[in-house]
Amino acid sequence: MTFTYAAATPYAGIPRRGPLTRLLEDERWLAVALLLPTVLLLGLFIAYPFVKGVELSVTDAKVGVPGHFVGLQNFAQIWNDGIFHVAVWNTCLYTAVTTVFKLALGLWLALLLNNNFKGKAFTRAFILLPFIIPTVLSTLAWKWMFDPTFSVINYLLFQLGIIHARINWLGDPNLALISVIIVNVWRGVPFYAISLLAGLQTISPELHEAAAIDGARAWQRFRHVTWPLLLPVTLVIVLFSVIQTFADFQLVYVLTGGGPANATQLFATYAYQIGIGTGLLSQGATISLAVFPVLLLVVIVQLLYIRRVETH
Amino acid sequence: MARIDRRRLLKLSGAGTVAASAGGLAGILASGRAPAYAQAATVHWLRWSDFVPASDQLLRNKIVPQCEKDIGIKLNLETVNANDIQARITSAVQSGSGPDIIMVVNNWPRLYEASVADVSDVAEEIGKAQGGYYDIAQTINNVGGKWIGVPWAIGGGLLTNRTSWFAEIGYSEGKFPGTWEEYRAAGKKLKAAGRPFGQTLGHTFGDAPGFWYPYLWSWGGKEVEADGKTVALNSKETIESVKFAVGFWKDCCDEGGLAWDDSSNNRAFLSGTISSTNNGASIYLEAKKKPDAYLTEKGTPLWKDIFHTRLPKGPDGQFALPGPFTDMVMSYSKNQKPAKDFLRWVHSKPVFEQWFTSQQGYTDGATKYWEEDPVWNIDPVLLPFRDLPNVGRLVGYAGPPGRAAAEAVTKYIIVDMYTKAVQGMSAEDAVKWAHEELVKVYA
Secondary structure (H helix, E strand, C coil): CCCCCCCCCCCCCCCCCHHHHHHCCCCCHHHHHHHHHHHHHHHHHHHHHHHHHHHHHCCCEEECCCCCCCHHHHHHHHHHHHHHHHHHHHHHHHHHHHHHHHHHHHHHEEEEEEEECHHHHHHHHHCCCHHHHCCHHHHHHHHHHHHCCCCCHHHHHHHHHCCCCCCCCCCCCCHHHHHHHHHHHHHHHHHHHHHHHHHHHHHHHHHHHHHHHHHHHHHHHHHHHHHHHHHHHHHHHHHHHHHHHHHCCCHHHHHHHCCCCCCCHHHHHHHHHHHHHHCCCCHHHHHHHHHHHHHHHHHHHHHHHHHHHHHH | CCCHHHHHHHHCCCCCCHHHHHHHHHHHHHHHHCCCCCCCCEEEEEEEEEEEEHHHHHHHHHHHHHHHHCCCCCEEEEECCCCHHHHHHHHHHHHHHHHHHHHEEEHHHHHHHEEECCCCCHHHHHHHCEEEEEEHHHHEEEEEEEECCCEEEECCCCEEHHHHHHHCCCCCCCCCCCCCHHHHHHHHHHCCCCCEECCCCCCEEEEEHHHHHHHHHHHCCCEEEECCCEEEECCCHHHHHHHHHHHHHHHHHCCCHCCCCCCCHHHHHCCCCCEEEEEECHHHHHHCCCCCCECCCCEHHHHEEEEECCCEEEECCCCCCCCCEEEEEECCCCCCCHHHHHHHHCCCCHHHHHHHHHHHCCCEEEEEEHHHHHHHHHCCCHHHHHHHHHHCCCCCCCCCCCCHHHHHCCHHHHHHHHHHHHHHCCCHHHHHHHHHHHHHHHH
């Protein structure tokens, strides 16, 4: 008896496995493949500019002139630069003060918005306006409000009898810094409020109810229930905000250009002035990079703290 | 549609090419044909948004189509805020692509020397045909015999003053305070009457250096010696200028000026809150354009109550800081040849005259030929602007207007010297601070 074997046809339910599929079945290779797009994006848009910045900072490059290696000469130069010192102090003060106010006001707003009231959705959307409007546009509006001659704020204060001489908002060195701080807080509060609101909504109402049944008052409920649960979110928000504020540019550039007499000069505006205005790319990059160790320290401390909070 | 055969095409393109390469603009116009490029050449020209909007409209609506018709070059005109031009240049130069021609102001061409094409042929041709360039245009653009840019025009500021208000304090019929002391005495009276002078001490690129540099020079102060290295700011003359400035500020000026940008004094003058300010002709032109919107306190058109004068004299003379405009052909450009042809064409008298007329006196030509232009006969109020290039000095005086001078301007060292003193620092300390900053810049 002879047997005729049917031609070996693959079972229709099992697709043919190519070499690529086989490779990707190995988890190590799959992980590489999945991570590759992210690594490429991070490399292209974060690592490359950063490395390029470091490279520029150790040369004497100018616009159109590649430059030669000069070691840490640029860092030594900015170390002795009085305007840079002013910019460092201003940036630290600007970031510290705005962060405190943004956190306090943002938290307050988030707690208010977490309640049920009529028009809740509309109010939440409305709150975001300062964050949504392009910064340059809103800052121009503020510039008008702070205008030494046509300030609407001065007009109102004058009409209310609170002031008798106009306030030189952007002309007085201290008031100028306070003014840019006010605008930054105004612009940043919605980010804090909405992010903290999202954090608040993850806290189960049952916890509050249980605490209330145990006799905890509003402040005690906030102190012992809300705040500990909100802390990890808060720290991440503060981290983002500090990084953003440290590198703030548009607001000061539009409002004062760093003046009067560098009273509002920040890292970013000074780096722009030197790198773009004067074409000294290497020194501009050095000023920008000077922010890096400070921010790195902030990030490390905060991330360590977040880990501690989460593990406890 | 007329059919063009191969023979005719070669003939036409040959005429254009020969004309363009051998005879420049004259050749192009003589042949009556556009120079032939492999494809219709496009030249990308980046300029500032003009303070005289009519000039931008003219370029867009008339010069662009005329350029294509006359020389076969498609002009891609882009206008941006003057403050943004440097960011555009930096990204274009570093990436090696961008506009073929970029118009810059002040001494900026010196910052980009390494990234521009040699335009000596075009610049010299235009200069020779149009009475020669003013010294300031030549000093900025001619570096060691090589032209790094083609001078376009020269802007600058004069004092814009209220005729009736100065008449009330005794300055009428062409009289005006001639010295800083007289100007201060007049300002004191005007400020007491609620009509202060308006001047910026803020970080703003045009009006702040435009006033304080000539002010410093008029007292005999200077940034550096002629060698361009030895910083010479800390002098008796500079200290005197700072001391006077503090009193002048308090007695005469609107103290909001500490925060003013380039448009603040325009707004203040047009609103009738200041009596005198250093500015281009833009305040007058705007008031004249909208006679019903800008009125004096008596309800008459404001533009009829304006006159222009030079800044007062100091112990060392009377100066101005003109703002030269320059077109740079970028070295990365693949269209350098058509870009140069375009510049030859646009600077030809019949074409440039259209633009020059549209300015109405806001700018001077870069060459002396334009001093004779009929535009100066149209409005006597603008006539003082005609002589501005002749009394001008450039930043970095007595040295060259190079990179260090640009850095000093960008850091607002001279302006901030006066600001610090006005804010309470002693004149000696303010000058010492600025001197030390300049030493670092010029090191």
